[in-house]
Amino acid sequence: MNKKTTTPAPAWLDDNAKTEWDRVVPALEEAPGSFYDPVLDRQLLIAYCMAHSELAFWRNERAKNGLVTSGLVERVMAAEERVLDFAGQLGLTPASRARILYDLVAGRS
Numbered sequence: 001m002n003k004k005t006t007t008p009a010p011a012w013l014d015d016n017a018k019t020e021w022d023r024v025v026p027a028l029e030e031a032p033g034s035f036y037d038p039v040l041d042r043q044l045l046i047a048y049c050m051a052h053s054e055l056a057f058w059r060n061e062r063a064k065n066g067l068v069t070s071g072l073v074e075r076v077m078a079a080e081e082r083v084l085d086f087a088g089q090l091g092l093t094p095a096s097r098a099r100i101l102y103d104l105v106a107g108r109s
Helices: 015-030 042-065 072-090 094-105
Strands: none
Touching: 015 042, 042 072, 072 094
């Protein structure tokens, strides 16, 4: 699924966030039953990609410095929570996709 996104990432996102944007947006645009709206969901998608980039940064720091660095574990866990929260809101988790499909089958959309 290496298709080019039709919704470009903001120029000011860092490289990690832009890479995640380019990975996720085509999937959102093509997902069956997706309610993704590139205008309405833009800020949520930006927040998700920024949180994803932050998580990558803190995981890299953990790998370099070890788990005993003061506050590092908490930062990784907080970033993971933000990524999972945003991912769920965008329909990027198995559970959120299952809910969308269930609602479509049940006629709740």
